[in-house]
Amino acid sequence: MLEQIPLWDVAQTLDLWWQDSTPKEAVAGRLTPDAIIDRARRAGFGVDIAPIRSWEDRTDEDLLAELLRRTGPLSGELLLVTEASFQASVGGFRLDASVLGSALKEHQERFEPVFNGDVILLSLEDRRIVCVHHENYLVRITPPTSRLPG
Amino acid sequence: MIEAPNEYERRWAKGEPVEHVLTVNGTDGPVAQIVYTDAPNDPGRTLYLHREALGSVGLVTDNDGGEYERTYFDPFGAKVDAYGAAMSPEMGDVKLGFTGHRHDDELGLIDMRGRVYDATQKRFLSPDPHVTDPVFGQNYNRYSYVLNNPLRYTDPTGFNPDNRSLMTGVSGLSTNGQDAGGVINMPLDLCLSKPAAPKVASSDETGHKEADTPDSTITITVEEGTDEGRAADNHARGAQLLLNAPSNVRLPGDDGMLHKAHGSHRDPKPVDHSLLRELASDAGEMLVRTGLCYTAGEAGCLVGQALFSGGTDMIEGGLKANGGQVRAGARRVLQAVAPYVASEIVKEALAATNPVKTIRVTNSAGESRDQTVVSDQDELLRQAEEAAGGSLDNFTERKPGRWISPDGLKQIEWSPEGHSNTNEGPHVTVQERSDPKERWRVTKKVFIEGQREYER
Numbered sequence: 001m002l003e004q005i006p007l008w009d010v011a012q013t014l015d016l017w018w019q020d021s022t023p024k025e026a027v028a029g030r031l032t033p034d035a036i037i038d039r040a041r042r043a044g045f046g047v048d049i050a051p052i053r054s055w056e057d058r059t060d061e062d063l064l065a066e067l068l069r070r071t072g073p074l075s076g077e078l079l080l081v082t083e084a085s086f087q088a089s090v091g092g093f094r095l096d097a098s099v100l101g102s103a104l105k106e107h108q109e110r111f112e113p114v115f116n117g118d119v120i121l122l123s124l125e126d127r128r129i130v131c132v133h134h135e136n137y138l139v140r141i142t143p144p145t146s147r148l149p150g
Numbered sequence: 151m152i153e154a155p156n157e158y159e160r161r162w163a164k165g166e167p168v169e170h171v172l173t174v175n176g177t178d179g180p181v182a183q184i185v186y187t188d189a190p191n192d193p194g195r196t197l198y199l200h201r202e203a204l205g206s207v208g209l210v211t212d213n214d215g216g217e218y219e220r221t222y223f224d225p226f227g228a229k230v231d232a233y234g235a236a237m238s239p240e241m242g243d244v245k246l247g248f249t250g251h252r253h254d255d256e257l258g259l260i261d262m263r264g265r266v267y268d269a270t271q272k273r274f275l276s277p278d279p280h281v282t283d284p285v286f287g288q289n290y291n292r293y294s295y296v297l298n299n300p301l302r303y304t305d306p307t308g309f310n311p312d313n314r315s316l317m318t319g320v321s322g323l324s325t326n327g328q329d330a331g332g333v334i335n336m337p338l339d340l341c342l343s344k345p346a347a348p349k350v351a352s353s354d355e356t357g358h359k360e361a362d363t364p365d366s367t368i369t370i371t372v373e374e375g376t377d378e379g380r381a382a383d384n385h386a387r388g389a390q391l392l393l394n395a396p397s398n399v400r401l402p403g404d405d406g407m408l409h410k411a412h413g414s415h416r417d418p419k420p421v422d423h424s425l426l427r428e429l430a431s432d433a434g435e436m437l438v439r440t441g442l443c444y445t446a447g448e449a450g451c452l453v454g455q456a457l458f459s460g461g462t463d464m465i466e467g468g469l470k471a472n473g474g475q476v477r478a479g480a481r482r483v484l485q486a487v488a489p490y491v492a493s494e495i496v497k498e499a500l501a502a503t504n505p506v507k508t509i510r511v512t513n514s515a516g517e518s519r520d521q522t523v524v525s526d527q528d529e530l531l532r533q534a535e536e537a538a539g540g541s542l543d544n545f546t547e548r549k550p551g552r553w554i555s556p557d558g559l560k561q562i563e564w565s566p567e568g569h570s571n572t573n574e575g576p577h578v579t580v581q582e583r584s585d586p587k588e589r590w591r592v593t594k595k596v597f598i599e600g601q602r603e604y605e606r
Binding site: 025028029031032033034037038049055056083086087108111112113115116117133134135137139 | 548549550552561563569570571572574579581586587588589590591592
């Protein structure tokens with residue numbers, strides 16, 4: 001269910017979204033919530049940051065439920081970056097939104113809880129990003145609104 | 151009062167008679183130059199040097215009392231005219247100029263004995279080989295001239311800023327805070343442990359004199375006629391005055407020194423003289439004995455700074471601009487002293503200057519948590535390294551600013567800048583877990599005092 005992909009693929013996807021072909025930071029440096037927020041703002045994306053109750057004492061299921069409640073449903077293909085992604089030979093994950101719940105369980109069994117620090121979730125379908133910042137903030141990033149002339 | 155001429159200079163230029171220049175020194179530096187040549191029948195001439203407050207030779211008069219030369223310097227020693235406009239650095243017949251030091255016309259530099267100084271750059275050409283006042287941040291700028299405070303200090307040796315008023319022997323008890331610190335702290339404050347006047351032995355044949363502590367456990371040898379020797383005498387007199395002062399009398403320096411300690415010019419508080427005596431006598435003696443400092447004077451200065459800066463008032467009153475720096479310096483001194491001094495005051499001061507405090511805070515989610523507060527970035531890094539067993543190098547940086555232990559059970563975030571997006575200042579977060587598949591738990595969170603929020 002969880003397809004492991006190189007972190008480079010995730011970083012490159014974001015670079016395309018930001019239309020930034022010459023990022024200065026290394027891949028790991030581009031895949032932190034802070035870096036994503038900063039670059040999203042520069043690219044004209046909408047950024048909303050709101051505090052959440054600490055992830056320390058909660059389950060992945062509980063946190064996922066809150067995340068979906070506050071961001072709206074996700075659909076289509078997703079890219080996921082967790083703390084485990086930065087371990088050697090793990091990387092990011094590709095999954096379908098329809099199996100998100102069971103993918104979390106798989107992640108827990110193979111590595112560690114998903115919500116265990118920074119979490120980055122990219123919705124490829126609508127170019128939305130949802131992050132959980134390790135300092136207990138939920139970050140929602142939406143693409144720039146296209147406006148018709150006149 | 152003239153002691154002896156002690157400087158001779160031979161000047162020679164092609165086609166000119168050789169010129170001999172003798173500089174005559176008074177107790178407070180050069181007062182005259184006797185100039186004569188090898189030319190037959192040259193009666194020679196005496197030039198009288200008139201020095202302003204900082205000791206710079208401003209006016210030179212001749213035998214008849216008439217003006218021979220007049221020189222002006224800007225605060226950092228560059229030669230200017232009477233209206234302050236820049237001039238060529240070349241001096242006239244008298245090469246002694248800024249603060250009494252010799253100017254080198256060809257290089258446009260000033261020989262300050264220990265080091266060569268460039269008045270144009272306002273910097274020495276080489277760094278100070280030692281940090282004479284470790285508790286003062288300006289001292290770490292080792293090329294700077296007299297702590298960048300040229301109207302207050304001079305540098306007679308090229309190595310150490312000196313307060314002009316102390317060096318001139320005008321008064322043992324000076325009139326401002328910084329000086330008072332010197333009076334209290336300098337070499338013979340070891341004598342403060344007894345009310346008797348400091349015992350200064352008479353000069354021996356070698357021109358040295360010795361100042362003994364009352365119990366003769368330490369002998370400080372100072373060379374007569376040197377700056378240090380003169381300073382020792384002055385400080386001893388000043389210290390004695392301070393000691394004998396009735397406790398309800400506030401001496402001019404007390405307030406000033408406390409102002410400095412508080413980093414503020416408000417709300418002066420009285421000095422506790424009994425604390426001064428105990429710490430100065432115990433810690434000062436030990437510092438000198440164990441060779442932790444170059445001179446007794448520096449030792450005394452450090453102890454005094456430690457005492458003043460280590461007061462609990464310092465913390466309770468809120469740290470001002472460089473308060474954290476002063477406190478960190480004071481703590482270093484106290485830590486050096488502590489193993490040798492069984493003093494409650496040192497313990498108290500150590501506790502007061504402890505850069506690590508724990509406070510209870512409410513986090514963004516409204517939860518109450520313990521947080522550690524430290525004084526500065528150095529201490530913040532120290533906390534991170536301590537959590538990593540001594541060095542972050544023991545851990546692996548898995549992503550920027552995040553270090554994980556080899557067993558995967560401890561993670562340290564060291565964020566010296568903080569997070570702008572979540573409005574958090576510089577911090578260290580330590581997380582632990584008992585199994586690599588478990589969720590992290592934050593076991594320690596450290597911020598810098600007064601910088602809990604991100605500085606934009």
